[in-house]
Amino acid sequence: MTPSKKAGVGSPRSGAKTSKTKKKNGAGKNASKVILAATDEILAHYPLEEASLIMVLQELNDQLNWLPPKALERVAKKLNVPFGKVQGVATFYRAFSLKPKGKKTVKVCTGTACHVRGASMLVDELKRSLEVEPGEGISEDGNFSLETVNCVGACAMAPVAMIGDHYYASMTPGNIAKMLKKEKPE
Amino acid sequence: MTSSNGKPFGSVKNLLKRAEKILKERKKLKQEIRVCAGPGCIALGAKDIHKELCKQLDDHKKELEAAGLELNVTLSEKCTGCHGMCEAGPIVTIEPEGTFYTGVKPRDTKKIVEKTLLKDQLVDPLLYQLGHHRGGGKVKHYADIPFYSLQLRVALRKVGVVDPTNFDDFLAEGGFQAFAKAIAEMTPEDVIDQVEKSGLRGRGGAGFSTGRKWRSALRVKEDRVWLICNGDEGDPGAFMDRAIMEGDPYSVLEGMMIGAYALGATDAWIYVRHEYPLAVEHLQMAIDKLTNAGLLGENILGTGMTLNVRISRGGGAFVCGESSALMRSLEGKVGEPRAKYVRSVEKGLHDEPTVLNNVETFTCVPAIIDKGAEWFASMGREKSKGTKAFSLVGKVKHTGLIEVPMGRTLREIIFDIGGGIIDDRPFKAVQTGGPSGGCLPAGKLNLQVDFDTLADAGAMMGSGGMIVMDDHTCMVDVAKYFINFLIGESCGKCVPCREGLYQLYDLLNKITNGEGKPGDLETIETLCHTMEVASLCALGKSAPYPVTSTIKYFREEYEEHINDGVCRAGVCPKLIVYHINDDCNGCEVCRKHCPTNAITGEKKKLHVIDPDLCISCGICKSVCKFDTIDIMSGGKIVSRDVVA
Structure with a gap:
């Protein structure tokens, strides 16, 4: 996971994407207000010291689905930790995302049990059909992000994919299209 | 769920009294239905089954009462932790008979209530089929299934038995007897003696003697000792600690409390893996309950003992399962391990003495105190007890x-x-x-x-x-898989691990792509040796093991990849081609699904895959209902099943 270079930008790939991004930046002022308000709200629950850093970032990530640079700056300032250190922690742990995500995230379990039953073929097929890399980018329609997780503990149903709380058991490359169609947000 | 009418217990005597009272009440219980709510069964819809079961019990209330089964008095239902046999989930068991129902669906609960509870008949289709590939008979009770009869459960003794959210349930199953015994009848020295004599070794991986670790912490004369329970189970494909934390959180805490008593620790952390939200929920519930009952906090059971337990959710970094990295993570820092000559029992969390044990280790402790060191030591082998x-x-x-x-x-x-x-x-x-x-x-x-x-x-x-x-697993691919996993999880602090892993991956990747050269294996072996000797922590030192062990036992598979460009398991995409055999009836399904239009053919006629367009995605094979698509490598059919 490499930190995103620009705030709020996913991975611009086509012209259509860029115009969408511009639109986002237009409403950017409001969005950053929301982000900062959420950050302050979370910070209020913790002692303002370095030891709180991971827990604050976890709550932020849960709430916003990612860690916007603005929020990280605010956290660094309030906890009195150098920004570089905050960035270091945010990039180190898998639980944190430094890029915005799609409306839904497809998680493919790549634990060993799933791997020996063909999880890598699922990842390849999702990469191809969504045109995203695991942990990076949002599908063209803004609906899906892709992630791999090490083990979801449902090895009996391997290989497993998860969207939200729902488990898709014994997946094959052939029924991925069906799963995505079913999960497509309104 | 009230433990002591909302009031703290105040003394060991009160706690034991309460446990006795619950046991008495439980004696009235004629039947108990247990719905497995382990990760596997929940994924298959266990929660809906429990909901429907409660509804069915309520609907049949009068008939049940007429049969002498009064809800919540002589008949009860509960969600428990993992029963273990995830393959057969969702699982429902009925005690005391030990009736074992598998693959239960919400609509089956009606039959369970009407047939099994009311008429004492078994629901045949739900019974476990013994050796379902050999046409064996059906099994009524789980004790008769080899999967269960060959096991011996110590750490998992209450998982699948108790309701993890119910403190009374835990007391009824003999919970906190060990803690009461330790705190009332034993000195801290006695406790450590017992743990040491039992031969218990750390269940987290390294296998260090738990008793010896505790004793060495006791020798460090400092005011404060930290106690940490490591629940950062990061190994992919392993979920024992998860099952324990989710299914029996009170036993984990009881083990920690006994440890804290022995070590004089007043502050404890449980570090739980980021991906286990339910474990966090159940542990937090248990901690709150124990704090209200006067079993955690200050002046525990009136003995003057103090213990505060907090939970930290990990950040999803595999390396944080390493003890010194875990401690850095608890301090809010990047989870980098440090060199082993600094011992955590002397300088651990916040540079203060710290004792860290794994979830399973702590869970074994109450059983050892309860049944004695000799009992535990009587199981297992000379140097690995239990x-x-x-x-x-x-x-x-x-x-x-x-x-x-x-x-x-x-x-x-x-x-x-x-x-x-x-x-x-x-x-x-x-x-x-x-x-x-x-x-x-x-x-x-x-x-x-x-x-x-x-x-x-x-x-x-x-x-x-x-x-x-x-035979459909490629060993080179497995080695590559683990090295790729470790690249993502290496903290990057020391060079042998950080760079060594990248070089290993590069070489393995070339081999699986058919670009391997003679001499690559020797280079890999040299690299592995360097990493084993020179890495800073156990992660780096042991990182080459998946490679060295596969080379040791499956060298010919590596050589086939390098010399002949053959993957005998039919896994490595660059070394295989998909081919439609003569059994194809031209149903057109594969052609419609192929993402690159590599498949051509007319209806009801043999289809053909163009190898230049094929990207080996495997979709055709997974959608073909007639199993006519073969995987070839080196001119031979090596087909593998996409779905197991």
Whole structure:
């Protein structure tokens, strides 16, 4: 996971994407207000010291689905930790995302049990059909992000994919299209 | 769920009294229905089954009462932790008969209530079919299923038995008897003595003697000792600690409380893996309950003992399962390990003395105090006492969670308990110990599993993941998989681990792509040796094991990849081609699904795959209903099943 270079930008790939991004930046002022308000709200629950850093970032990530640079700056300032250190922690742990995500995230379990039953073929097929890399980018329609997780503990149903709380058991490359169609947000 | 009418217990006597009272009430209980709510069963809809069951019980209330089964008095229902046999989930059991229902659906609950509870008849289709590939009979009780009858449960003793959210339930099953005994009848020295004599070794991987660790912490004369429970179970394919934390959180806490009493620790942390939200929920519930009941906090049971337990959710970094990295993470820092000459019992968390043990280790402690060190030491082998929980997964028939005495052979575990390989294919290897472990071949099936035998064979006990592989698993690909996993998880602090892993991956990737050169294997071996010797922490030192063990036992597979460009398992995409055989009836399904239009053919006529357009995605094979698509490598058919 490499930190995103620009705030709020996913991975611009086509012209259509860029115009969408511009639109986002237009409403950017409001969005950053929301982000900062959420950050302050979370910070209020913790002692303002370095030891709180991971827990604050976890709550932020849960709430916003990612860690916007603005929020990280605010956290660094309030906890009195150098920004570089905050960035270091945010990039180190898998639980944190430094890029915005799609409306839904497809998680493919790549634990060993799933791997020996063909999880890598699922990842390849999702990469191809969504045109995203695991942990990076949002599908063209803004609906899906892709992630791999090490083990979801449902090895009996391997290989497993998860969207939200729902488990898709014994997946094959052939029924991925069906799963995505079913999960497509309104 | 009120434990002591909302008031703290105040004394050991009160706690024991309360436990006695609950036991008395429980004696009225004629039947109990247990719905498995382990991760596997929840994924298959266990929560809906429980909801529907409660509704059915309510609907049949009058009839049940007429049969002498009064709800919540003589008949009760509950969600428990993992029963272990995830393959057969969702599981519902009925006690005391031990009736075992598998693959239950919400609509089946009506039959269970009407037939089994009211008429004492079994619901035949829900019974477990013994050896379903050999046409064996149906089994009524789980005690008769080899999967269960060959196990011995110590750490998992209450998982699948108690309702993890119910404190009274835990008391009824003998919970906190050990803590009461320790705090009332034993000195801290006695407790450590017992743990040491039991021969308990750390269940997290390294296998260090728990008693000795505790004793050395006691020798450090400092005011404060931290106690940490390591629940950062990061090994992919391992979920023992998860099952314990979710299914029996009180036992984990009881073990920690006994440890805290022995060590004089007043502050404790439980570090739980980021991906286990339910474990956090259940542990937090248990901590709150115990604090209200006066079993945690200040002046515990009126003895003056103080213990505060807090939970920290990990950040999802595998390396944080390493103790010193975990401590940095608890301090809010990047989880980098440090060199081992600094001992955590002297300088651990916040540079203060710290004792860290694994979830399973802590869970064994109450059983040892309760039944005595001799009892525990009577199980297992000379240097590895007691039992060990494993998650048995991969290409094995009975995927699930098991616990056996140390010293059982791999063959007993995989073939007797696990039921053998899916579709009765040939066994190829078993991988133990997670990403730092190794792969053992068929020749090692008679190995008696304990800490030392596994290490001698080039594998590792680790936390207890056991991944079974058949002839459709490519060993080079498995080695590459683990190295790729470790690249993502290496903290990057020391060069041998950080750069060594990248170089290893690069070489393995070339080999699986058919670009390997003679001499590559020797380069890999040199690299592995350097990493083993020069890395800073256990992650780096053991990182090459998946590679060295696969080269040791499956060298010819590597050589085939390099010299002949053949992947005999039919896994490595660059070395295989998909081919439609003559059985094709021209149903057109594969052609419609092919993402690159590589398949051509007319209706009801043989279809053909254009190898230049084919990207080996495997979709055609997974959608073909007639199994007419073969995988070829080196001109031979090596087909593998996409779905096990």
